[in-house]
Amino acid sequence: MKRTFFLVLVVINTAFFSCIPYKDTVYLQNKSQATDSIQKIVEQQKPYxxxxxxxxxxxxxxxxxxxxxxxxPIGIGNLNASGAERAYFDGFTVDLHGNIRIPELGDMNVLGYTATEIETLITDKxxxxxxxxxANIFVTVKLTxxxxxxxxxxxxxMQTIYQERVxxxxxxxNAGDITDVGNKKDVLIIRQYPEGQKIHHIDLTHVNVMNSPYYYIQPNDMIYVKPLKQKSWGTGTNVLQNIGAVATVLSLITTTILVFQRI
Structure with missing residues (x-):
């Protein structure tokens, strides 16, 4: 009787303590006093x-x-290309020196410029x-x-979204959402800067993530979602899955003991 009671306690403890807490799965929780974040977000939107x-x-x-x-030069690179591939052939790639080569105008350095500033450079040239x-020149410059x-x-x-802000x-x-065992509290954004790469951490479960300077991603960002410790334990994501997993293990152990007792 005591053994049965002990096994029941093991199953219950494992089921409840190894499953993923609800608070770790929900986005944008109001964990503290909410404030009006509109002005902060506007201030953070600096031109790329x-x-x-x-x-x-x-x-x-x-x-x-x-x-x-x-x-x-629309479509002269590869007439069968489409989407991002067509953009590669039709667009102007910034080389290692920060230059783009435009027909008749030659090399122009655009590294560190905004789209609006590049439009002005080309117009003046x-x-x-x-x-x-x-001639009423009108120039538009956008990232592909x-x-x-x-x-x-x-x-x-590699993901591509055809919007200016994301x-x-x-x-x-767009990438298919984070899995059940993904750590939403500590998502890493690896961002490119002129001096090199930097890693930034954001908590997607907190509503204040909308105030973060990394709330809007930038081109060439890398987003890494770490696994929760429950994944390495090999348990389920909820109580029922954990009970099933523990019951299976206990059944295997019990069967093994009975087999050895009969030998």
């Missing part, structure tokens, strides 16, 4: 500055559009070398999608 290996989509329009065909102000990488307890691989939840949803 171009980095090495970024691909820019540049389009130039003037009154007589035939005069700028050479600047807009065109007015100085190619056109007059009466926001590319980032996800790995760990989340859908892994927050961390949109990025995660």
């Amino acid at each position: 500055r171009v980095q090495i290996n970024d691909i820019l989509n540049i389009r130039i329009k003037v009154t007589d559009q035939d005069n700028v065909q050479i600047f807009n 065109l007015l100085a070398d190619q056109f007059k102000e009466t 999608g926001l590319r980032y990488t996800t790995y760990g307890e989340i859908g892994s691989g 927050n961390i939840f949109e990025a995660i949803a």
Whole structure:
């Protein structure tokens, strides 16, 4: 009787203490007094500055559009390409020196510039070398999608979203969400800077994550989701799964003991 009672206690303790707590699975919990975060978020949205290996989509329009065909090489790289591949062939890649090469205009250094600043650079260059102000030059510069990488307890691989701004939840949803054994409290964002890479930590279970300067991801970010310790234990994610796992183990142990007693 005592042995049975002891085994029941083991099953109950294992079931409750090895499962994943509810608070570790829920996003955006109000763990403290909530404050109006709108102003903080607006202040954090600084324009993105171009980095090495970024691909820019540049389009130039003037009154007589035939005069700028050479600047807009649409689809000449690979006519069968589509999506991100088409962007690679049609776009202008920032080289290791921070330059892009534009037909007729030559190399232009754009490293560390915003899209708006690059538009001004190209417009000024065109007015100085190619056109007059009466040509009504209109230049648009955009990144060819926001590319980032996800790995760990989340859908892994290179991801691309064709938006100018993407927050961390949109990025995660696009990759397929975090698994049940993923650590939402300590998600790592590995970000590129001119001086090198830096690792930033964010807690997705806290509502104040929306105030974080890393709430919106940037091109070339890497998002790593660590596993919870429950994964290494090999237990389930809830009480019923844990009871089943423990019951299976106890059944195996009991069967083994009975077999050896009969030998």
